[in-house]
Amino acid sequence: MNRASLLRLAHRALRLGPADLERHATARRVLCPAVPYRAQPALYPAGALERITALSPWRDRDTEWALIEGRGGEHAATEALEIPDVVLATGWLYRKGARARVGLGDSRPGQRLPPRRELPDAHLVATWTGADFFGNFMQDSLALEMLPPEGAPRIGAPVKPYQHAPGYRALLDLPQPEMPQHVLIRRLTLYRDFAQNALKVERYRRLRARLRAALGPGQPPAGIFLRRGGTGSERLLTNEAALTAYLAGLGFDILDPEALTPAEIARRALDAPVVVAVEGSHLGHAIYTLAEAGAFLVIQPPDRFAMPYKEFADCMEMRFGFVLGRAEPGGFAVDLDDIAQMLDRLL
Template identity: 35%
Template structure:
C-alpha cells in the first residue's frame, strides 16, 4: 500500500506470502505540450526521477507483487504499530510519548490502511478502498479510522461498496496482525480498481459529456489556482464542460456527472479521484499541477483504469499558481 512499511518492521513477520504475482504491463506515457516537463521543479510522494519515470513510461514495464505479512504480538499505540523496537506509523502521534504503557485490550485483525490513506482523502479513495478486499478476505478487516459522518463522501462510498470493517478505538494489542504491501501497480490491482468502478456504476446510466471540471478553490491543503474560475467558465462556454464543486455535491451526484465524461480536469488533488474512479476507459485525465508539487499518483490510478493522462504544469509555486488558457485548451486537443 502507499506508505510502504519499513524493512525493519516487515522483517519481523512470522509469515510472508504473495497475495498476487508481479506483472509485465503495457503503459502509455502522459500526453504533454512541448516544454511542460521543463516546468517541473519538485515532486511529492516520490523522488523527481521516479515521478518523471512514472509519467513518461512507455511500453512494457514490470510491476512487483502484492505482499501479505502476518505478525504476532504487535502493539498499536497512538496511531503507531510497535514490534520489538521497530515502528510503523499509521497516523501522526497526538501524544508526546509513544509506547509508555502497553495496551491491555487484545484483538486480531487485518489492516488495509496506511499513513498516506489516513492523511489524504484521495489516497483513501484510490488505495484504501482497493486494498479493503484483501483484508475482507481474511474475515478480520479492521481500521483505525473512526466512522465517518453519515453525510460525508466517505460514508456514502462505504455504503455503496458495502465496506464494513471493525473500527479500532484507542490503543490495542494485536495477538495476530495482517498487513499488505499493495504499492505495486500490478495486474491484480488493476483488476480490483476496475471492479470498484463497476460497482460504483452499477444501476446507473450516466449521460455522456465532453468533460467535467472539478473545482478545488481553497478547500484542502493550499493549492490555489488564481484563475480557476476563469478557466472553468471558458471550459463550460467553449467546450461544453460541466463545472462542479465537489464540496457541494454528493458522491452519487459526482459519479453520475463523471461516469461517462470524456475528460476530467481540475487542480491536482483528492477531489479529482471522485471523477477518475468512474470515468470511462480512454477518458482524458488532466490534473493542473503546481510546478513545485508535481505528482504521478493520479497517473498510476488512470493507468489502472485504461484512461489517458495529460501532463499540465502551471506557473507559480506549490501553493499559488496560474495556468494560461491556451495551455489547457491545446493540452485537451492532444486527446482528439
C-alpha cells in the same frame, strides 16, 4: 501510558531485534507476483517541462520523469505477512523494537490510552497515506479493504475526518472497519499492497462496477472540471473563472466537491470521457467515475509538480495529459490554448 512505545524504546536502546516490523513476520504469502509492465508517455504541450520549478515534497525526479516518458518497469508483488503479538495503539503498530505508522495518532510513551483489548486474529486494512490524503484514501485504502478473505476480521486505524468518506463507503458497499484505539493482536495479517499490479486493477474494476450498480445508467457529460476547494496545500488557480467558462461552453460539468455529496458528484461525473483539475487529492473523485479508457488532464502548479494519477491511469489503460501553469502573484494561471490543444489530443 503507551507501554508498547516505551518497550520499543528499551529494545532500541539495547539493540534487541529488528526495527523493521516486516522482519518480524513468521509467514509470508504472495497474493500477486511481481510482473514487468509497459506504460505510455504522458501528453503535454511543447515547452511545458521547462516551466517546472519544483516537485511536490512527496515526489522525486526519477519517479516523475519515468512517468512522463512512459518507461516500463516492474510492479512489486502483493503479499500478506503474518506477524505475532502486535500492538495497535492509535495509528501505530508495535512489536518489541519495531514500529510502523498506519494511521493518525501520537506515539509518545506518555500518551493516554484506553485499556488494552486483545484480539486473536485481525487483518489490517489501513495505510498512513490514506490517513493523511483523501486521494490515497480513495485509491489505496478502499482497494486494500477488499483484499482480506471473505469473513476475515478487518481492522482499521484513525484517518482524517474526510467529508466524503461515509458517502463513498455507502456507494461502494464498504462499511468502515472497526478502529480499535489500543489492542494486542495475537496474529496480525499485514498487507504489502502498494503496487499497481493485476490484483489491484481487479479490485479497482470491482469498485467501479459497484459504483455503477449503485447509481444505475445516466447521461455522461462532455467532461468534468473538479474545483480544488479550500482543503489541503494551497494551489490557487488565478484564472479559474475564465477556465470554467471556457469548459462550460464545451459542455463540461463544473463540480465543486465541497458543496456536493458523493452521490451527487458520482451521478454528475459518471462515465465522463475526461476530467480536468488542478493536481491534488480531489482528483480521487474521478477514479471510480471516469469512463473506461477515459482521460486525465491535470493542471500542474509550476512549483509543485506531481503525477500520482499517472500511475493509476497507466494500470487502468487510461490516457494522461498535463499542462503547466505560469507563476503569478498569489498562485498560477493556465493558458487556455494549452487546455484546448490537450483536449484535442486526449479526446
